Every structure is written in structure tokens, then in C-alpha cells.
Amino acid sequence: xxxxxxxxxxxxxxxxxxxxxxxxxxxxxxxxxxxxxxxxxxxxxxxxxxxxxxxxxxxxxxxxxxxxxxxxxxxxxxxxxxxxxxxxxxxxxxxxxxxxxxxxxxxxxxxxxxxxxxxxxxxxxxxxxxxxxxxxxxxxxxxxxxxxxxxxxxxxxxxxxxxxxxxxxxx
Numbered sequence: 001x002x003x004x005x006x007x008x009x010x011x012x013x014x015x016x017x018x019x020x021x022x023x024x025x026x027x028x029x030x031x032x033x034x035x036x037x038x039x040x041x042x043x044x045x046x047x048x049x050x051x052x053x054x055x056x057x058x059x060x061x062x063x064x065x066x067x068x069x070x071x072x073x074x075x076x077x078x079x080x081x082x083x084x085x086x087x088x089x090x091x092x093x094x095x096x097x098x099x100x101x102x103x104x105x106x107x108x109x110x111x112x113x114x115x116x117x118x119x120x121x122x123x124x125x126x127x128x129x130x131x132x133x134x135x136x137x138x139x140x141x142x143x144x145x146x147x148x149x150x151x152x153x154x155x156x157x158x159x160x161x162x163x164x165x166x167x168x169x170x171x
Contacts, residue, residue, distance in 0.1 A: 032057065032143040034135050036090075040151040045123045047092060047100070053135065055114040058082060061139045073109055082107065082116060089135045092120050093167065095128030126151040130167040133160045 035052045055072050062070035062081050072078050083104040092100045105117035122129070126149065133145040137160070145160040149170055158168045 032136065032140040034133070034143070034145045036133060036135075036145070036147045038131070038147055038149045040122070040126045041119075045121065045125075047120045047122045047126065047129075048105075049090075049102075049118050049120075051086070051090070051116040051118070051135065053114050053116065055109055055112050057136055057139055058085075058114060061085065061136060064139075072107075072114055079104070079107060083118070086116065086118060086135070089133070089137075090118075091132045091167075092122070093130045094122060094124050097130075126170050129170045131158060131170065132167045133158070134166075137162050 032054075037050045039048050040046075041048050059070055059072055062078075062085060065085070066081065069075070070078055070081055072082070075081070083102075086104075087102055090102070092102070094100060100120040100122055102118050102120050105119055107117060108115045131147060131149075133147055135145055136143045137145070141162050143162065147158040147160070149156045149158065151170070156170060160168070
């Protein structure tokens with residue numbers, strides 16, 4: 001599967017806006033933001049998601065949840081733990097309200113940023129679908145999750161913050 005289209009122009013803009021102000025990969029950052037690019041693949045009839053998070057935030061929440069240190073790229077089960085967390089905090093439902101099962105595709109890390117890739121079969125398309133993105137909202141009250149959706153020539157941006165209603169609809 002090719003995800004380069006996910007991380008093209010939109011990702012460059014997001015990276016410029018969301019990179020921490022310090023150069024050290026382990027330094028604390030001032031922004032608590034995730035960015036997800038969601039596209040519908042008409043040929044495969046699946047929703048493809050590329051999710052960008054700060055690796056240290058993901059490590060901290062996984063460590064907190066599991067009671068032992070989790071390090072991306074060093075902990076043997078890190079990808080399994082990340083995907084379990086994603087399935088708890090990122091949900092997609094079709095127009096009828098049926099939850100879609102996510103499938104792990106993989107991840108890339110670059111310095112302090114992790115790109116997490118997953119997908120969900122959705123033959124009915126995105127029209128009328130709802131989405132919930134609670135990624136890292138349990139880590140920081142300042143967390144903001146931005147989701148950029150594309151389907152059928154239409155685009156939309158959804159923003160999820162602490163205190164927002166759970167699911168938002170793709171119109």
C-alpha cells in the first residue's frame with residue numbers, strides 16, 4: 001500500500017505548523033496535536049488513515065496504560081500496543097452507525113514524530129460516516145486532534161478536543 005499521497009502537501013503544512021520549537025528529539029514540546037489524513041480509496045473500497053503523533057506522547061500514554069516503560073522502536077510489542085490504543089481511541093462508523101474494524105498497516109518514525117498507518121474496509125463509502133478521534137486526549141487536556149478527510153473531490157477538516165462531543169459526521 002502506498003501512503004505517499006497522504007503525507008504530501010497537507011502533511012508538509014501540518015509538519016511546519018506542528019513541529020516543536022526545540023531540535024532535540026526527546027525534549028519536551030509545547031504543542032499537543034495529532035494530525036490524521038483520511039482518504040477513501042475507491043479502487044480498494046477502504047478508508048486509509050495516516051496519523052501523525054509525537055512519539056514521546058505515545059510512549060508516555062502507553063507506559064501509563066501498561067505500567068511499564070514502552071519505547072517505540074525498542075519495545076518488542078510497541079506496534080501491537082499502539083494499535084490496541086488506536087482501536088480504543090479512533091473509531092469510524094458508517095451511515096447506519098455500524099463500527100468499522102480497523103486493520104494495522106504499519107508505522108514510520110522520524111526523530112520525534114511517528115506516522116501510524118491503518119485502514120478500514122468500507123465498501124459503502126464515507127458519505128454519512130461518523131468519526132471519533134480521542135487519541136492522546138487522555139494524555140493532555142491541551143491535546144487537539146485534527147482530521148483532514150478527502151472523498152469524491154470533497155474535503156473537510158474535523159477538530160477533536162477535550163470536552164467535545166464524541167462522534168463527528170462527514171457531510
